[in-house]
Amino acid sequence: LFFPALQKDLDSKLFGQHLAKKVILNAVSGFISNPKPKKPLTLSLHGWTGTGKNFVSKIIAENIYEGGLNSDYVHLFVATLHFPHASNITLYKDQLQLWIRGNVSACGRSIFIFDEMDKMHAGLIDAIKPFLDYYDHVDGVSYQKAIFIFLSNAGAERITDVALDFWRSGKQREEIKLKDMEPALSVSAFNNKNSGFWHSSLIDRNLIDYFVPFLPLEYKHLKMCIRVEMQARGFEIDEDIVTKVADEMTFFPKEERVFSDKGCKTVFTKLDYYYDD
Ligand SMILES: Nc1ncnc2c1ncn2[C@@H]1O[C@H](COP(=O)(O)OP(=O)(O)OP(=O)(O)O)[C@@H](O)[C@H]1O
Incomplete structure (x- = not known):
């Protein structure tokens, strides 16, 4: 495979996301x-909160640019932070287009990450659409080498239902195939009022190259996250504390308690409490 460093990072750092790992590695290295490329790479990452969508975006950015998210060529937009007021949409729209254009003129391989896509105003999605398409140039600028990553919780409930079905029938999580997730990530799934129909306008025109499902995380994955954090803080791994912190988290569905409702x-x-001295 073309991108061994990315593979190594995903293998060692991203827990419990065999589908996302595979799709992202193939998409990015390809x-x-x-x-x-005939069009920019567009990835749409979906799933429950705290399951690794921002985390993976950061890993992708770090593998392409030194400094990752801090690189001048990597841009993160958060809907509620950068575009908070619906009444300013026209202004945001102009700014966003100028900003994307300016950055891609300076570096063709710019990376744009849009977090909270499901909270983004439809007008703003329209504003970025022309950049995602199969055009050689838009006003003299080529966007074909840029990377756009969209993050949202859209489809999360359906993804979770599929994971729960597998769990209930005693199957391994790793047996879940992308094809099992297709209904969860289909146009109809996004067309309900909860996930917003922002997506259908991008899907209709085939502007999204890959839909990437993130599965809800289980107890054992939380423990893995806790161990990583302990080490990052320079502590020996203390399994007692790992268990205590994991036990403090809440899980759903109520009866079976399989998935963490905040992910990692x-x-x-919670770990701060044990190391507060
Ligand atoms: N699958 C995972 N493997 C390893 N660490 C993870 C995973 N998921 C989450 N984490 C850890 O938890 C932190 C929070 O996760 P992250 O911000 O990526 O969640 P998210 O899916 O983007 O959530 P949201 O939908 O709420 O934005 C990450 O920075 C990472 O440290």
């Missing part, structure tokens, strides 16, 4: 090794 997101603050 795209980077293609000298003349809050394990780190």
